[in-house]
Amino acid sequence: MSTKKFLFYILFSFFILSTSSFAQPVPALDENIPHLVTFGGDGETGWGDDDFVQIIFFSIPETFDAPVFIRVYDPDTGGEIDEQKGEWDTMMRYSVYGGDGAASEEDARRSNLEGNYLSGNLLATRSFTENPRYDNNWYTFGPFNPTEGELLPEYGGYIFKLVIEGAKGDDGNLYKLFLTTEGKENRPVEGAFAFYFKYKFRLHNDVNEVSHIYPYMTSEVIAIKQSNFDWDNDGFIRIISPTKNGEIVRASGDDNWTDSRHAISEGDHNSSLDIQMIKKKSNLVKDNNVVIFLENQYGELMPFYSIPIGGIPEYKYSIGIKPKK
Template identity: 80%
Template sequence: MMRNMKPTLTVICLLLNLIFNSNRLSAQPVPAIDENIPYLVTFGGDGDTAWGDDDFCQIIFFSLPETYEHPFFIRVFDPDISEDIDEPKGEWDTITRFSIYGGQGACSEEDARRSNLKGNYNSGNLLATKTFNANPRYNNNWYTFGPFNPTEGELLRDYGGYIFKLIIEGLSGDDGNLYKLFLTTERDENRPVEGAFAFYFKYKFRLYNDVNEVSHIYPYITSDVIAIKQSNFDWDNDGFIRIISPAKNGELLKTSGDDQWTESRHTITKEEHNSSLDIQLIKRKSPMVKDNNVVIFLENQYGELMPFYSIPIGGIPKYKYSIGIKPKK
């Protein structure tokens, strides 16, 4: 049974309002600019988990402010599975389904926020769906879902407003579908919805092949969190993952090998409350691990999944080197 998280989530919403009132609108793309992640990834349902997808499904949530009253669209870049961007395994034979849900239970249903796909994870009202295969029409192009009315979402004020859920499922085949998303006010153009943002409880993405690129994910630490457990899959021993926060200057997370899960627990200090963590994914220099796909999720001390946000709430955290240093007498 999930605890009542309303007080801490209300704090999150207040901070989000501060961010968006400051015109920080880069949260609209997924992956976001601050994350420095090239693509999301979903393999076909017959895929090999050793290629970096543990269950061939990804769930992304979008939050629109309750005050927003205009139609909006969700756009997908390169939703097909074919040349240029996607990852082949033999012939292109993969079919991927994109489905958008709103209404009661879209996000409040606990199964929708779990790290597995058991139960009622596709809860809510189905608003739109489309399957894609190797269609050159959508190669390196955008496909647009919508328009949607904001009130078609599930109203959850503790998550910032009206919530919509996008489920990406690999129905068949074994290729990797790499893609990007954008929440926009326009059908044919990426214009952000002011005050909207994305969040996710389990994140699957491709790392850059450039060893000098550092990717980031940003969980927010509320005042009731005293410890976290991170789990990552198929890291392929590709360098290291570390935490930067007001109290941590590069604390290392345990990382996984090929086709493996691993986990590690980390204590949270009071200096880290009500701020984001900057979880940095840093590739090894040599030999380079090419086309590395990674899965990661985070739990608090109660075993509840913690959302990653498309921008760092409160800004990118910086280590405060003075923490713990006592003045000389």
């Protein structure tokens, strides 16, 4: 990494830390996404999960020196919010990694599961089958010392990786996460935030709800390629930014991938994009699970952040007025 790029990342990390004190719920409030989703490894991709694994990263500032916990809401598969396919037969495995390679290993930041994506030091793991004890309840991993994470200043501090795997079965597991300072309640870690390179989630069963994801455009980004899976033709996806007033993103059908490319102008630099997912108003598509990731012009995956860095972007239009002669 060049000195200039390293200094940029330091400043960028400081900017993140100054604006994300309440960014630890995943999905976050600004995303307006009901749940994350992971299916059992024997599931059918047409139900909205292409590879049955989800990876979420948590960043904790170097200056934070108290224990932290990662909590999972409704970690089992079976019960009120999960998606049943035949008999409940699914096992979900949650694993927390830290140490060298947890996030710096490139295989952990790819759109596929080839290679060493289970990189780093395994700090904790637990598998869940159907268990009423955890329906609509929390399970807590930790405590963890922040220094057990991998120190990556370019990602804001010490990084922990949570890998959620559908070990077996074919049911859909819907869940939420929270990074907290307490083992029995959700209290945000000041200055911490979550990020993800490939995001799998459930859309609302309400046509009036709009969900959002927020990638950040640095000054180096001149183009992006978005890829989404199993959108089920459920309305449309659009981009709002300082220069884009609802630019339409190509959306996928049932059990397939599609992509589209979008130019990023100077006016979008140092700002988040608001990628909005807007359901169609007729013929409600229920229980729609979606996968999405983003690449820059070099084919590198770009992170989504749990809050819009710099605030929710707004289109800044201008009207050209010619002076009178």
